[in-house]
Amino acid sequence: MGPGPINADPRVLRAMSAQLVGQYDPAMTAYMNETMALYRQVFKTANEQTLLIDGTSRAGIEAAIVSLVAPGDRVLVPIFGRFGHLLREIAERAGAEVHVIEREWGTVFTEAEIATALETVKPKLLAVVHGDTSTTVAQPLEGLGELCATHGVLLYTDVTASLAGNPFDTDALGLDAVTAGLQKCLGGPSGSAPATFSPRAVEVIKSRKSIEAGIAGSADEIHATRIRSNYLDLAMIFDYWGEKRLNHHTEATTMLYGARECARILVEEGLDAAIERHRLHGAAMLAGVQGLGLEVFGDPAVKMNNVVAVRIPEGVTGDAVRGEMLEDFGIEIGTSFGPLHGKVWRIGTMGYNARKDAVLTTLASLEQVLRRHGAPVTAGGGVGAAYDLYADQGAGAL
Ligand SMILES: Cc1ncc(COP(=O)(O)O)c(C=O)c1O
Numbered sequence: 514m515g516p517g518p519i520n521a522d523p524r525v526l527r528a529m530s531a532q533l534v535g536q537y538d539p540a541m542t543a544y545m546n547e548t549m550a551l552y553r554q555v556f557k558t559a560n561e562q563t564l565l566i567d568g569t570s571r572a573g574i575e576a577a578i579v580s581l582v583a584p585g586d587r588v589l590v591p592i593f594g595r596f597g598h599l600l601r602e603i604a605e606r607a608g609a610e611v612h613v614i615e616r617e618w619g620t621v622f623t624e625a626e627i628a629t630a631l632e633t634v635k636p637k638l639l640a641v642v643h644g645d646t647s648t649t650v651a652q653p654l655e656g657l658g659e660l661c662a663t664h665g666v667l668l669y670t671d672v673t674a675s676l677a678g679n680p681f682d683t684d685a686l687g688l689d690a691v692t693a694g695l696q697k698c699l700g701g702p703s704g705s706a707p708a709t710f711s712p713r714a715v716e717v718i719k720s721r722k723s724i725e726a727g728i729a730g731s732a733d734e735i736h737a738t739r740i741r742s743n744y745l746d747l748a749m750i751f752d753y754w755g756e757k758r759l760n761h762h763t764e765a766t767t768m769l770y771g772a773r774e775c776a777r778i779l780v781e782e783g784l785d786a787a788i789e790r791h792r793l794h795g796a797a798m799l800a801g802v803q804g805l806g807l808e809v810f811g812d813p814a815v816k817m818n819n820v821v822a823v824r825i826p827e828g829v830t831g832d833a834v835r836g837e838m839l840e841d842f843g844i845e846i847g848t849s850f851g852p853l854h855g856k857v858w859r860i861g862t863m864g865y866n867a868r869k870d871a872v873l874t875t876l877a878s879l880e881q882v883l884r885r886h887g888a889p890v891t892a893g894g895g896v897g898a899a900y901d902l903y904a905d906q907g908a909g910a911l
Pocket of ligand 1: 517569570571572596642644645646647671672673674694703704
């Protein structure tokens, strides 16, 4: 019950135990096409270039940034948590001239603050995290697409923590590049990064296309702004997932089985129903920790559905509580980074763990462990508040 990775859906684990097939086996290429179509539904996009980047979520981030940005290009990164720092780091390593604006952790930017920075910096790319897992809040993206279109700026967002658990619509938001991971609301393991790219982003990436010797055709040129990574070169990756089936890398077959199953489960449930499930169980967990008398960190108006940051009560050692939750109840809750380290726990309700029984047993065990640590918790207040919320919202069957 941490901020991810979480327990994978058993269907995903079963899918990942299937036998391998060759990378150009008709079954495999059909799975690739099917996976692209499924993720178009998950991302809510018509983008042709919707595919998997092999590697954990940061491989997706790095592929997007290194493929869109050439050395010397200006990038603007609004930072409101750990993962904004990661975007900055990756853009700097790609050789970009990176400008940042920063907000206190637990808060987000107003559209006007981002607009002012865009006008001053005039970047090629605005790279912003959607839900920053480190602080549990999500930057509202509404309005940024129009702003970027007006200024001729590409808009990228990292939805690793938020996708499928919070309202999100790639095309309606006017996004050019979006990357994710499986290990949170998608209910899978880490190791594959679903991603989608708008026609505008694809044009920029293709203008840098430089196919490696050995697989290049006689007409293929090497461009001056060649993408600085071979493995994460989206121009070649697009050709691997497209009709050319360029032999760029060997698709991580087992991860593809897993990623495909994650999307199949979500599409069967319905994206809106999955988001509502995350909203409901997130609200129950929030009501439960507050019912225990604990305080919550971060601006509640922009809190993600799927994770809550709980202030560690005075006199309680956060890691000792986490240790006993794990040892005695088999339940993991999360620690925190940077300025929040030792100050808050992060409790997730995401993917396969966005379930009533998981919420109630976590609250029951948290109460018992906190009591042993001398924290003044309200007896029965956690499970009681969550139970009431489930009853009020008529969701007994979920
Ligand atoms: C918002 C966000 N971005 C990026 C990452 C990095 O993901 P990974 O560890 O899968 O590379 C994480 C991981 O928790 C995350 O929460």
